[in-house]
Amino acid sequence: AQRVTQPEKLLSVFKGAPVELKCNYSYSGSPELFWYVQYSRQRLQLLLRHISRESIKGFTADLNKGETSFHLKKPFAQEEDSAMYYCALGIQGAQKLVFGQGTRLTINP
Amino acid sequence: DAGITQSPRHKVTETGTPVTLRCHQTENHRYMYWYRQDPGHGLRLIHYSYGVKDTDKGEVSDGYSVSRSKTEDFLLTLESATSSQTSVYFCAISELAGITDTQYFGPGTRLTVL
Numbered sequence: 001a002q003r004v005t006q007p008e009k010l011l012s013v014f015k016g017a018p019v020e021l022k023c024n025y026s027y028s029g030s031p032e033l034f035w036y037v038q039y040s041r042q043r044l045q046l047l048l049r050h051i052s053r054e055s056i057k058g059f060t061a062d063l064n065k066g067e068t069s070f071h072l073k074k075p076f077a078q079e080e081d082s083a084m085y086y087c088a089l090g091i092q093g094a095q096k097l098v099f100g101q102g103t104r105l106t107i108n109p
Numbered sequence: 110d111a112g113i114t115q116s117p118r119h120k121v122t123e124t125g126t127p128v129t130l131r132c133h134q135t136e137n138h139r140y141m142y143w144y145r146q147d148p149g150h151g152l153r154l155i156h157y158s159y160g161v162k163d164t165d166k167g168e169v170s171d172g173y174s175v176s177r178s179k180t181e182d183f184l185l186t187l188e189s190a191t192s193s194q195t196s197v198y199f200c201a202i203s204e205l206a207g208i209t210d211t212q213y214f215g216p217g218t219r220l221t222v223l
Contacts, residue, residue, distance in 0.1 A: 006151075009149070036212075043213075043214045043215065043217075044152075044199065044214040045213075045214065046211045049211075086151055086152060095140060095157070095159055096154055096157055096167065097154070097212065098154070098168075099144075099151045099152040099153070100151050101149060101150060101151040102151045102152075
């Protein structure tokens with residue numbers, strides 16, 4: 001079965017510290033992976049996708065097929081990064097996403 | 110924000126009553142989705158649509174039905190609401206197939222079933 005696991009419900013780091021949000025997936029096909037973010041009082045929105053290999057707001061994520069992971073990283077956290085982050089897996093042929101449970105990231109000043 | 114609205118934004122209802130939530134888009138996107146968001150479960154897909162009158166079930170479809178008679182509207186109906194359906198419901202749209210295209214989310218509807 002397809003599954004996305006985000007092992008940390010809550011993550012708290014200090015401003016300027018590195019941050020890593022973990023995401024592991026279970027899928028027999030070729031994975032399409034995404035990170036979505038929900039800032040306070042804003043809508044859920046796409047942060048980045050693995051096929052683009054881009055850096056958005058300083059965040060990067062590398063797909064590791066051997067470890068079935070897609071961890072989100074940022075070298076220096078900012079207070080505005082505080083939000084709920086969701087990892088999502090695209091299911092080929094089904095036009096749908098499977099989301100993880102989410103990680104609430106808090107950046108302390 | 111993409112042109113997606115949800116109505117109502119908040120609703121309190123009683124167990125056993127029918128409830129219909131509406132998602133309206135002005136983007137003319139083909140795909141529309143209904144999710145529920147619950148602590149500890151993240152977002153879970155209820156139903157989705159890949160065109161007018163074309164819908165399919167998601168992972169938590171029991172107790173829910175949907176209809177899409179127009180491109181712009183996707184309705185989610187709880188035939189007989191239960192307390193376990195208390196949740197925040199999100200609608201999303203995408204122009205292309207959801208796994209490769211960005212999904213744009215609505216503002217959410219907070220539903221409380223007493």
